[in-house]
Amino acid sequence: MAMTMTQKILAKHAGVDSVDAGQLINAKLDIVLGNDITTPVAIGEFCKAGFTDVFDKDRIAIVLDHFVPNKDIKSAEQSKTCRQFACHHCISHFYDVGKMGIEHALLPEAGVVTAGDCIIGADSHTCTYGALGAFSTGVGSTDMAAGMATGMAWFKVPAAIKIDITGKLPENCSGKDVILTIIGKLGVDGALYKSMEFTGEGIKNLSMDDRLCICNMAIEAGAKNGIFPVDDVTIQYLEGRSQRPYMIFSADEDAVYDEVIHVNLSEIVPTVSCPHLPSNTKAAANLHHIKIDQVVIGSCTNGRLEDMEAAYNILKGRQIAQGVRCIIIPGTMNILRECVQRGWYTAFIDAGAVVSTPTCGPCLGGYMGILAAKERCIATTNRNFVGRMGHVDSEVYLASPHTAAASALAGYITEYKED
Amino acid sequence: MITQGKAFKYPDNVDTDVIIPARYLNTPDAKELAQHCMEDIDKEFVKNVNAGDVIVAGWNFGCGSSREHAPLVIKTCGTGCVIAKSFARIFYRNAINIGLPILECEKAAEEIKAGDKIHVDFDTGIITDITTDKTYEAQPFPEFIQAIIQKGGLLAAIGEREPQ
Structure with missing residues (x-):
């Protein structure tokens, strides 16, 4: 058989x-x-x-x-x-x-x-x-x-x-x-x-x-x-x-x-899962000016070195938009050390982000980035269920590190386009 | 084994985050956790649920996290049974392992209304909506799983068999 x-x-x-x-x-x-x-x-x-x-x-x-x-x-x-x-x-x-x-x-x-x-x-x-x-x-x-x-x-x-x-x-x-x-x-x-x-x-x-x-x-x-x-x-x-x-x-x-x-793969476009199901996907380019309060780059889904690199390449030398809180969480101590040694950690701070030690924290609404009512987050995490990252009236949009980082700079959900 | 009580009706894709939000998962204590059962989808559930009551839901009940706390709080609240069109696989497994009776029955899940008085006979898989006087037949469990349920959960069952 x-x-x-x-x-x-x-x-x-x-x-x-x-x-x-x-x-x-x-x-x-x-x-x-x-x-x-x-x-x-x-x-x-x-x-x-x-x-x-x-x-x-x-x-x-x-x-x-x-x-x-x-x-x-x-x-x-x-x-x-x-x-x-x-x-x-x-x-x-x-x-x-x-x-x-x-x-x-x-x-x-x-x-x-x-x-x-x-x-x-x-x-x-x-x-x-x-x-x-x-x-x-x-x-x-x-x-x-x-x-x-x-x-x-x-x-x-x-x-x-x-x-x-x-x-x-x-x-x-x-x-x-x-x-x-x-x-x-x-x-x-x-x-x-x-x-x-x-x-x-x-x-x-x-x-x-x-x-x-x-x-x-x-x-x-x-x-x-x-x-x-x-x-x-x-x-x-x-x-x-x-x-x-x-x-x-x-x-x-x-x-x-x-x-x-x-x-x-050649036909894949930057994709975002809108609230409140991972299957509720839309092309990032089709989401116009959805304002965000928070960005989370990390998790078991996207806290690896290439994810940190994507965030670094987009955030370096730039500033996170006014009113946006950007939380970056390298997935392991080795990845965190690499971020330090390669100068990415400093670049993240210079851009206005905070960098945490490894944790699942915000992904499941545990701690380290809980959302208030009506707040909206774009995250590289894996679930956008009701109340997943905090208040039942908050919203999570799931995306790649590229899209999350580009959105952190813009202050609204946007796909990353190279200059 | 039977259960009888009123129905609480929920939609498709009820996830474990609304069954028991992670903000409460800093304790493994089932009684403490049960105070927050279904809190993010139905704040009144804990106040209104009585022993033997039945949760009736759509497709993919219990999707998301593997937290066993989800079937555990539903059971600890006194819920007698969950009837759904389908269950997410980890929830299904967990429910059997901890002894929360669950039944898959698309028609019952579709037709039963919130508040209806429901009678469930687990030996026959017959679900009766006493309010509408309709009966439904649920999918029976495979024998292997019935054996786990009869022995009172997974750990009781493995005590009786040597690993292959």
């Missing part, structure tokens, strides 16, 4: 020769992930069920990233719970303040996740690691607890949507514009329960940062996972980084897909 790339990884981890879409399997996990919001719930369930040991201290990753450095006493208690658990069980991939990054920027960068892996994470954007050629999906805290205890998880083998990519992106576009365009076509549940398999001759023109961003938002189309084939771009990224040997899987030529979507 012909299989998709996702199905091949799942078959391997279930210890069977082949699997079919819809089949229920029990699969071995390479990494089980949680953060400072979801892990305390998982720890509670783990203990309540009477487990005393984790299945493998080297296969669990706990990243404090949502509310750290802690925003209040309660969040400090949640971090403390994670810290004590990690210490007690000698969890090797525990990342605290000073070492942490936004989990989905950090784990690929640190080589904790790699090609061929089967990964669950108690965070919906765990689907990010599909960019490396891994099967990776978001789950809840109870699944995390069960994963930590047994190293296994049950899955319904997903059917697939093939996304055939051709062409090359215009200069003012990035992976964000690609995935927003796809979500606009599919809708927020267009890929529900399915895998999104990105393929085609155009993928060689997408950098790893673009791919990580694209897979990150597969969940916003309802998908179980997004996945890219392993090619030279992947190998180059993994070499010297991956902490474990990687495995390369590829889809069978005659694998079955429920649907094939064609995306010509």
Whole structure:
């Protein structure tokens, strides 16, 4: 039976020769992930069920990233719970303040996740690691607890949507514009329960940062996972980084897909998701003078080095518009250090932006950029649901770093055009 | 197992941010969190919900974040069941894992009106709108999932089987 790339990884981890879409399997996990919001719930369930040991201290990753450095006493208690658990069980991939990054920027960068892996994470954007050629999906805290205890998880083998990519992106576009365009076509549940398999001759023109961003938002189309084939771009990224040997899987030529979507990168335009759904997409050029109060450049979607570079190239030597607050959040400490060493940090400050240490903070309305009623933000984050970044009457527009930075200078939503 | 109560009606794409806003996620305490259940879509929900009541919604209920706090607050409020046209996959998984009964039934989700008195029999999957005297049949769960539910959630279920 012909299989998709996702199905091949799942078959391997279930210890069977082949699997079919819809089949229920029990699969071995390479990494089980949680953060400072979801892990305390998982720890509670783990203990309540009477487990005393984790299945493998080297296969669990706990990243404090949502509310750290802690925003209040309660969040400090949640971090403390994670810290004590990690210490007690000698969890090797525990990342605290000073070492942490936004989990989905950090784990690929640190080589904790790699090609061929089967990964669950108690965070919906765990689907990010599909960019490396891994099967990776978001789950809840109870699944995390069960994963930590047994190293296994049950899955319904997903059917697939093939996304055939051709062409090359215009200069003012990035992976964000690609995935927003796809979500606009599919809708927020267009890929529900399915895998999104990105393929085609155009993928060689997408950098790893673009791919990580694209897979990150597969969940916003309802998908179980997004996945890219392993090619030279992947190998180059993994070499010297991956902490474990990687495995390369590829889809069978005659694998079955429920649907094939064609995306010509050359036709992609700067795209914005308007409130209050990621699928509510419009070309940035068609949004005229929508005034903004805040800009956020960062998150697990767009807090990587290329995102910082795009922001730097647009903001350097210029001034953020009067009345606009621009918050830039490098995704990891390494990315933050690079921003400092390359002089980008200074350029951001000179432009009138603030730069934060890595945090999910404003993306989910946690802290560090909460919106008041009637305020409007353009953000490189991943969700624009009602109240996502603050007051229920505030608005979030999702866009690429190029579009967000250009909008910060203009004071209203605009696409970036080179001078 | 049955539940009976009045219906609360919500649209498509009810996301986990409106079910339990992240600004409250600085605690894992279900009772404390439950005070804010559905707050950003329906401020009156917590005041009006009684044990056994039913949430009825459109497509893709529970989309967005993986926070298990979402099904947990719905359950902790006393909600007996969520009926939707479809569920986002992580919410679906979480609901089963923590023992919040959910049912997929497009027709029931379409026709049931807010305030209707609803009776749900989980063993048969039969949903009855007592107010309109109409019955609906929900999609049954796969056996594998029924086993998890019967054992009282995922962690209780894995206690009984060795990993393969």
